[in-house]
Amino acid sequence: MRYVIIGCSTSGVNAIKAIREVDKENEIVALSDEEKIYSRPLISYFLAGRVKEENMNFVEEDFSRKYNVKIYFSTEVKKIDTKSKTLLFGKKRINYDKLLISVGGVPIKPNIDGYDDSIKGIFTFTKLSDVRNIVKYIEDNKIKEAVILGGGLIGMKASEGLLNRKIKIKIIELADKLLANTFDKTASEILENKLKEIGSEVVKETTIKKIVSKSKKIQEIVLLNGQKFKTKLLILAVGVKPNLNLIKDTGIKTNKGIIVNEYMETNVRDIYAAGDVCEGTDFLSNTNSVIAIWPTAAKQGRIAGSSMAGKKIHYDGTFAMNSIEILNVPSISFGITNPKVNGYEILTKREGERYKKIVLKDNKIVGVILVNNIERAGIYGLMIREKLNVSEFKQELLKDDFGFLLLPKDVRKHYVVGEGIEV
Amino acid sequence: MKKIVIDEEYCMGCRLCEIYCVTFHSKSKDIIKTFRSEKDRPISAIVFEERGYTTFALQCRHCKDAPCTDACLTSAMYKDKSNVVLYNKDKCVGCWMCIMVCPFGIIKPDLKNKKVASKCDLCIGREIPACVENCPNEAISIKEL
Numbered sequence: 001m002r003y004v005i006i007g008c009s010t011s012g013v014n015a016i017k018a019i020r021e022v023d024k025e026n027e028i029v030a031l032s033d034e035e036k037i038y039s040r041p042l043i044s045y046f047l048a049g050r051v052k053e054e055n056m057n058f059v060e061e062d063f064s065r066k067y068n069v070k071i072y073f074s075t076e077v078k079k080i081d082t083k084s085k086t087l088l089f090g091k092k093r094i095n096y097d098k099l100l101i102s103v104g105g106v107p108i109k110p111n112i113d114g115y116d117d118s119i120k121g122i123f124t125f126t127k128l129s130d131v132r133n134i135v136k137y138i139e140d141n142k143i144k145e146a147v148i149l150g151g152g153l154i155g156m157k158a159s160e161g162l163l164n165r166k167i168k169i170k171i172i173e174l175a176d177k178l179l180a181n182t183f184d185k186t187a188s189e190i191l192e193n194k195l196k197e198i199g200s201e202v203v204k205e206t207t208i209k210k211i212v213s214k215s216k217k218i219q220e221i222v223l224l225n226g227q228k229f230k231t232k233l234l235i236l237a238v239g240v241k242p243n244l245n246l247i248k249d250t251g252i253k254t255n256k257g258i259i260v261n262e263y264m265e266t267n268v269r270d271i272y273a274a275g276d277v278c279e280g281t282d283f284l285s286n287t288n289s290v291i292a293i294w295p296t297a298a299k300q301g302r303i304a305g306s307s308m309a310g311k312k313i314h315y316d317g318t319f320a321m322n323s324i325e326i327l328n329v330p331s332i333s334f335g336i337t338n339p340k341v342n343g344y345e346i347l348t349k350r351e352g353e354r355y356k357k358i359v360l361k362d363n364k365i366v367g368v369i370l371v372n373n374i375e376r377a378g379i380y381g382l383m384i385r386e387k388l389n390v391s392e393f394k395q396e397l398l399k400d401d402f403g404f405l406l407l408p409k410d411v412r413k414h415y416v417v418g419e420g421i422e423v
Numbered sequence: 424m425k426k427i428v429i430d431e432e433y434c435m436g437c438r439l440c441e442i443y444c445v446t447f448h449s450k451s452k453d454i455i456k457t458f459r460s461e462k463d464r465p466i467s468a469i470v471f472e473e474r475g476y477t478t479f480a481l482q483c484r485h486c487k488d489a490p491c492t493d494a495c496l497t498s499a500m501y502k503d504k505s506n507v508v509l510y511n512k513d514k515c516v517g518c519w520m521c522i523m524v525c526p527f528g529i530i531k532p533d534l535k536n537k538k539v540a541s542k543c544d545l546c547i548g549r550e551i552p553a554c555v556e557n558c559p560n561e562a563i564s565i566k567e568l
Contacts, residue, residue: 014493041496045516050537051497055514058498295494295524302493323519330534332523374519376470376528378490385526403528404481405472413431415527 001026003308004087004096005069006077006246007103008032009040010294011275011301013059015100018305020067028069029096031089033103034128035074037063040104041294043131047161056128080250082268098270098308101247101258102301105240105276105292110149114211121218122211122234125158137233143167146233147221149208151178153322155237159200160326162235169200170229172221174207182322182333187371190353194327203227208234242277242290255279257290262315264304272308274300281317283385284335284366291320319384323374329353332377335367335384349398356398363391376403382415383407424506425545426568427555429479434562436478440554441467444482447546447553468543469554470529480554480563483508483529483543490524499539510542 003019005012008030016028038056045051064071072089079088086095107124115122121141123134137143146162148155151173159169171178177188192202203223211234212220220230242257252266253259258273260266260280266273275297279288296318303315321334336344336359345360358380359367364387368380379402383390388411390397396406404412442454448465449457457464470481489508491500499514500521517537521530533540546552555565 039496041518042516045518051516055497058496294496295490295520298493321523323523325517325519328534330519330532332519334523374522375532377519377522378525378530379528381524382526401474403470403472405474405477405479 001097002095003028003098003100004094005030005100005102006087007101007275007277008034008037008071008073009102009104009275009297010058011102011104011297011304012100013037013063014298014301015102015272015274015305015308016067016069018302019309022306022309022311024068028067029094030069030071031075031077031087032071032073033076037071038128039294040126040128041157043125043128044157044161046128047131047134047158048164050164053128077246080246080271082250082252082271085270096270099272100301100304100308101252101266101271101273101277102275102297102304103243103246103277104297105290106243106245107154107236108239108241110208110236110238112208112211114213119211119213119216119218121232122236124236125154126240131161134233134235138165138167141232143233145169145231146235147172147229147231148235148237150237150239151175151202151204152180152237152239153182153324154239155235156324156326158235158237160324163198163200163327167233168198169195170231171195171200171202172206172208172223173202173204176204178202179322179324179333182320182337182369183331184338184357184369186348186350187331187333187355187357187369190355190371191326191329191331194329194353198327240276240292242279244277255288259288263307263312264300264315265307272304274304281315283317283319286317291318293318293321295321321381323377329372330374331369331371332374333367333369334377334381335359335365336361337367337369339367347394347398358397360390360394363389363394365390365397373400379404386411424485424568425565426485427482427545427552428564428566428568429481430562430564431477431479432562433560434479435560436473436476437559438471438480439557439559440480440563441469441471443553443557444469444543447549466531466533466541468529468531468541470527470531480558481527481529482554482563483545484527485543485545490526491521491530494520494524496520500542507545508542509544510539512538515539 039058042056077089145168147170151171206223206225209224210222257279276292282289323332347358349356355371357369444467446454446457497514499511531540
């Protein structure tokens with residue numbers, strides 16, 4: 001009996017830990033295209049100079065020994081043969097009894113005139129190697145200004161890193177706000193003002209039409225709206241998509257990501273998927289969607305590992321959430337923050353740079369934005385997850401002293417003294 | 424494992440739990456020195472809630488499937504062998520993922536220094552946590568669950 005894990009970031013690592021909780025004996029092999037295990041979301045802190053490369057490891061030093069797993073690094077899986085249950089990686093062939101695909105996402109490369117991979121000064125921002133290259137380029141070329149295409153989560157993380165290096169930035173965003181999936185215009189405006197204060201800016205509702213380069217070095221970008229900016233550094237941060245290259249022709253069903261059931265099983269027997277590569281249950285819409293965030297990947301990995309080892313745990317899904325801090329403005333958001341249709345109730349409170357927004361549906365919280373106001377944020381997450389009816393204390397939700405005491409006594413007591421006293 | 428159980432009906436709102444939490448986690452461990460002269464006095468790991476006459480002290484529940492350890496980008500938030508959720512300040516980068524996922528809202532951020540400011544460790548080295556031992560009305564007690 002052999003477990004094989006492809007991809008060794010948080011979902012892979014958590015799967016290995018979960019397998020070992022159930023099965024101490026059988027062989028586990030993990031295959032990673034990276035040179036080591038590290039925390040990908042930390043790349044922005046690495047770019048910022050706030051964390052050293054050697055501290056980006058999020059597992060124990062003796063992880064492979066402790067969990068008795070053989071990890072092959074810097075190796076690319078070339079093919080999965082589901083009939084013979086074998087994998088081809090490097091020049092090796094290996095068979096699996098249970099397989100986990102946790103290969104994450106890949107950056108989306110936009111279609112821009114004049115762009116190709118060989119032009120110097122253009123980078124994506126998802127891996128440690130990207131940031132190593134960016135840092136070297138910044139130092140070699142004494143970069144003081146940069147352009148970031150995309151004001152979503154990755155773009156803002158890249159911005160955070162560059163701003164910490166005292167590099168002025170221009171963010172080009174197609175939507176009418178930053179963090180368009182999780183922020184609203186007010187929250188975005190607070191960040192935009194902060195960026196303006198330090199001489200950076202956001203150019204909204206347009207994108208890059210053309211990249212002008214000379215001797216394979218980026219010189220200038222031309223926007224759809226006609227504006228032109230000279231730049232020596234461009235970061236492409238228009239998003240990531242599940243990395244489905246490997247599973248082509250395997251018969252594994254996909255939509256945007258690999259489709260899994262509540263035990264993280266794919267439609268192909270003995271093959272599981274977890275993390276950014278798969279579509280988990282979106283708790284709020286009750287549909288499947290790719291929720292590419294670290295805590296979800298960790299949880300899915302654990303559920304998958306447990307299922308693979310024969311201890312089935314039901315996964316009840318998750319919802320989008322993000323924590324991001326730019327220019328000392330911390331923000332946290334949950335769920336549906338910009339409902340597109342009627343039938344939602346919206347509560348907001350803004351005091352200067354502090355902002356709180358609660359989105360309700362049928363007296364239940366379905367979305368929250370907190371800017372400069374993140375203390376105790378997780379309680380909102382709890383109320384979303386528990387689908388708590390808040391009609392009795394709706395107005396209290398915006399208060400600064402918001403806390404557990406707001407909840408009805410029986411609900412509160414259930415959580416703090418109830419069975420197992422935990423969620 | 425042993426966990427702190429809260430009985431809000433017994434809480435008188437004296438906040439001695441916080442005082443003794445800070446004292447135990449201070450350098451001197453002396454109540455007078457801690458509050459009169461100690462620099463960088465720790466922050467209490469207890470969230471004290473108060474509304475009218477209802478009060479209670481809430482601290483980390485040390486969840487079995489702790490969302491904070493799942494969400495932590497650096498493994499600064501981790502579980503020890505006895506399932507106590509502990510915090511390693513050196514590893515913390517202040518990403519606030521733990522603040523986002525803790526359903527009890529008990530992790531306090533130090534926004535200025537980009538670190539978690541305070542997190543209950545069940546008083547390492549003590550049989551009974553300082554807050555529990557010094558609660559005059561048994562509003563918090565420690566029980567094997």
